Amino acid sequence: xxxxxxxxxxxVRTTIQFIAFIILNACILGxxxxxxxxxxxxxxxxxxxxxxxxxxxxxxYRISHxxxxxxxxGIFIVIAATxxxxxxxxxxxxxxxxxxxxxxxxxxxxVSKRAHNFLKxxxxxxxxxxxxxxxxxxxxxxxxxxxxxxxxxGYFAYQPFTPFSPSETFFTxxxxxxxxxxxxxxxxxxxxxxxxxxNLIEVQEPxxxxxxxxxxxxxxxxxxxxxxxxxxxCPVGALMATFSSEHSLLTIKRNIVRCIECETCSKVCPxxxxxxxxxxxxxxxxxxxxxxxxxxxxxCPENALSIAVVE
Amino acid sequence: xxxxxxxxxTRLVSTALIIAMIAIITAWTLTPKPTIxxxxxGSTAPKSTFTIAKVLDESNRTGKPVIMLFYDRTSNxxxxxxxxxxxxxxxxxxxxxxxILEVNTKYNGSEACEDYNIIICPTTxxxxxxxxxxxxxxxxxNETMLKLFINDTLAVQEKLLTKSIGHMPSSKENTCNVGExxxxxxxxxxxxxxxDLILVREDLVNSL
Numbered sequence: 001x002x003x004x005x006x007x008x009x010x011x012v013r014t015t016i017q018f019i020a021f022i023i024l025n026a027c028i029l030g031x032x033x034x035x036x037x038x039x040x041x042x043x044x045x046x047x048x049x050x051x052x053x054x055x056x057x058x059x060x061y062r063i064s065h066x067x068x069x070x071x072x073x074g075i076f077i078v079i080a081a082t083x084x085x086x087x088x089x090x091x092x093x094x095x096x097x098x099x100x101x102x103x104x105x106x107x108x109x110x111v112s113k114r115a116h117n118f119l120k121x122x123x124x125x126x127x128x129x130x131x132x133x134x135x136x137x138x139x140x141x142x143x144x145x146x147x148x149x150x151x152x153x154g155y156f157a158y159q160p161f162t163p164f165s166p167s168e169t170f171f172t173x174x175x176x177x178x179x180x181x182x183x184x185x186x187x188x189x190x191x192x193x194x195x196x197x198x199n200l201i202e203v204q205e206p207x208x209x210x211x212x213x214x215x216x217x218x219x220x221x222x223x224x225x226x227x228x229x230x231x232x233x234c235p236v237g238a239l240m241a242t243f244s245s246e247h248s249l250l251t252i253k254r255n256i257v258r259c260i261e262c263e264t265c266s267k268v269c270p271x272x273x274x275x276x277x278x279x280x281x282x283x284x285x286x287x288x289x290x291x292x293x294x295x296x297x298x299x300c301p302e303n304a305l306s307i308a309v310v311e
Numbered sequence: 312x313x314x315x316x317x318x319x320x321t322r323l324v325s326t327a328l329i330i331a332m333i334a335i336i337t338a339w340t341l342t343p344k345p346t347i348x349x350x351x352x353g354s355t356a357p358k359s360t361f362t363i364a365k366v367l368d369e370s371n372r373t374g375k376p377v378i379m380l381f382y383d384r385t386s387n388x389x390x391x392x393x394x395x396x397x398x399x400x401x402x403x404x405x406x407x408x409x410x411i412l413e414v415n416t417k418y419n420g421s422e423a424c425e426d427y428n429i430i431i432c433p434t435t436x437x438x439x440x441x442x443x444x445x446x447x448x449x450x451x452x453n454e455t456m457l458k459l460f461i462n463d464t465l466a467v468q469e470k471l472l473t474k475s476i477g478h479m480p481s482s483k484e485n486t487c488n489v490g491e492x493x494x495x496x497x498x499x500x501x502x503x504x505x506x507d508l509i510l511v512r513e514d515l516v517n518s519l
Contacts, residue, residue, distance in 0.1 A: 028335055096328075096332075
């Protein structure tokens with residue numbers, strides 16, 4: 001049984017995440033001037049209410065236009081080096097969505113250690129392939145060559161990851177579909193004819209069916225595996241993990257006297273980090289996968305864990 | 312074990328929050344925005360003809376803004392503007408795309424005239440790579456002013472690239488956020504030719 005403070009903490013964290021979501025969508029508050037600060041979160045710039053930018057979109061776009069994303073990468077490095085992947089745990093709207101879905105889910109599945117260790121490398125592959133793709137397009141653009149190749153890539157040339165991003169599907173495409181239906185009441189018959197609806201939307205949103213199916217699969221997996229996207233597929237998480245690489249200033253420490261080694265911390269970790277094992281080995285929770293959600297701290301029945309700044 | 316009621320309450324709140332997230336974005340999308348007349352800053356540039364569509368798509372692909380000049384060969388002011396435009400065009404080659412559209416002809420210009428609400432010649436319009444009209448100037452622009460006009464557009468285009476929304480049509484296209492609004496109060500009618508009534512800005516006429 002988890003202590004009462006754990007439930008309270010979950011409420012507080014969800015509230016903060018939701019407030020962050022509102023701030024990221026400051027247009028709804030009437031602040032429509034977009035801030036040019038790219039943040040290390042998976043949030044598409046195409047969201048009509050977005051007031052901040054998802055940094056990964058900026059990185060893709062700038063590299064593919066043969067411009068090095070100094071500022072964006074600088075922001076990523078500074079945040080990763082100081083706060084680690086805190087933004088994933090506290091700010092990212094897609095992280096909030098995953099948390100909410102896992103709260104609805106019936107039974108949590110623990111992925112076998114072998115599969116987990118393999119799958120968590122996939123996000124680095126996604127990151128590598130995306131950067132490789134935009135890098136090639138960027139080089140061709142700089143040399144003013146390969147126009148046919150870039151044209152052939154079409155939708156995928158400048159932001160190859162974005163069309164696959166479930167965050168964009170959820171926060172941009174789905175509201176677009178709902179808006180389309182709501183603003184064309186005379187065409188409500190499209191609801192009865194999904195193919196017609198798909199054809200209508202697909203004019204604006206290529207690979208719509210793939211996107212919806214992909215999102216559906218991910219949402220289903222998130223019911224059983226908390227933070228499935230963050231753990232195994234998110235290239236933003238991979239980039240942040242690369243820069244934080246176990247050395248971020250913010251970390252978690254264990255009070256050896258209080259700790260009864262009940263493993264509660266490891267059980268509640270949404271990223272499936274063997275918290276106790278890492279703490280025993282290193283004295284601090286130095287794991288680049290840690291999203292600093294602090295679930296382990298508040299779930300600990302003996303208050304043996306605390307947040308600390310690396311000296 | 313937490314009680315069953317608590318579990319269901321958590322599920323209910325979580326579902327409500329997920330729906331709220333989508334509802335917030337959808338509601339904002341559906342909220343009526345101030346309408347901007349076609350061809351004015353903040354509105355989407357109409358793809359009136361094949362050539363215009365091609366240039367706008369090229370702009371969208373390359374991230375370069377488009378500077379469009381609507382001119383009438385029967386108007387002296389228009390012809391003066393055309394000369395200035397051609398000079399400046401050479402200076403900004405590679406940084407921006409340029410289009411010259413003659414009105415009152417069977418070609419691109421006359422078709423586009425209606426879509427872009429051209430009531431004065433010359434009219435200079437800048438379009439960003441996300442198809443949004445950023446600036447519109449009715450009347451003559453001397454070389455310095457035209458350079459300022461283009462530089463301003465390039466600066467905003469650069470910001471747009473940073474924001475990464477350059478190549479995708481933004482859903483904010485129809486809002487008033489971009490550029491400046493059209494103020495007709497500083498316009499007067501001037502009879503410049505026998506056949507044409509040309510609307511020019513009074514301050515520009517005085518400065519010439």
